Amino acid sequence: MPLIFHKMHANGDDFVIVDARNASNPITSTLARRLGDRVSGIGFNQLAVVLDCQEADARLMFWNADGSTLDVCGSATRGAAHRLMSEANTRSITLHTNRGLLTCERTATGAISVSMGVPLFGSADVPLATHLDTAVLPLAGGPIACSMGNPHCTYFVDDLAAVDVAAIGPTIETHPLFPLRTNVHFVQVIDRSHIRLRIWERWGGIPLGSGSCSCGAVVNGIRRGLLDPCVEVACDGGTVTVQWDGVGPVFLTGPVALSYSGEVVDDLLQPGSGGE
Template identity: 40%
Template structure:
């Protein structure tokens, strides 16, 4: 069968977006991996799937698959693309869209300037929220990796994040430490790893090694987690501009149980059809 899809990106974090409201398809792990291949398939960091909601109070169900075929709880850059997609495809006429995800509900607001704000909910810092193997909640933790001890902060944005502060994102050992921390045994479900350089209380640079995808040009939930950890540690004050390789995001968070708001762009690249096996 032929599957209609749209290729999109949020700051270079690229997605294949599929409408399973008006068409039907079964996408197993092997099919997702085949489609994700950048030489023999479509190529993407994540596959985003639009489905009818199970909860009548929601507008859609939002599902996210990594390039390795694993399903994950949340993707902030993907959420902005999701909002742009359902409007462009006339699946809704709302400019405030509520979606259910494996990590909890999200509210998406589409502005007239092509900027999209996502209410990401309140960040969670308890080890069991990720999960992370630690006896109690702390501001920072020591993590032993290949015989060296590293200081990390942790946060859940519906998906798990570890954040390291570095002097320079350009010099950060992302290729070495990223996969080592992602699969560290203290993170039983693996983890996304952020390398944060603090420029000022209102500005950071960030690189993210994403669970199941490797380093990407941008990671929305990674930006949210880094800012939340930085504010909690007294290093940052809201709002914070986050510079990623693919562009910049604005993150607003008042601390505590308040909801974190991420704002940034979403772009359509092309529409296509692909034959499924």
């Protein structure tokens, strides 16, 4: 059977949507790794499969390009929501993820907003390898950690341009303090409602942007008392808005766009093909 896909991006944070409603889930870890290869496959930061669901309009499952799974992806969630709302001619839907039920809406400007759930701050939630106060980790630079359904470690810096993200990021990602690795943020606060963010993404390197990382960075900035409840986050690829009242769910709002749609050739679907 052919595999139809939709390549999309949110300010350059690229992802692939596969609609498997009314069918079995075609994606395995091995196939996700083949498809994620930017030379022999499609290439993406994350892949989302849309599945049938009784509790919501649809269920989403997510993969990284290395074939590992994750509980949530803010950009791919908004991309799937955009497609499903256009299909149903509605401005609001609910999607089921491993993070829980996420409500998505289309704003008056056409941007997609998603309720990303309540952030978690316990050391077991992030998770950390040992019981620690996540507000100030015992690492050089005194970063702060949280979970948005995936782990986030945030550094606040005076000059973002002086940070060698490619050198520091993987060292922190794989630090023994983070048994499941971590996303690493480097944040320069412009003012209380604007930040500049660069990211080392867990398993993925340096992306142009990330929805969940934008959320984690703002949440951690609010916890530090540096930011107001509504913040514009400027990443390498563009800007999103993150809102958090300090208690409830985090809201992520920004544009999404279709790059192209296509069909995966049979050879790539077979064991032993490219990416193995």
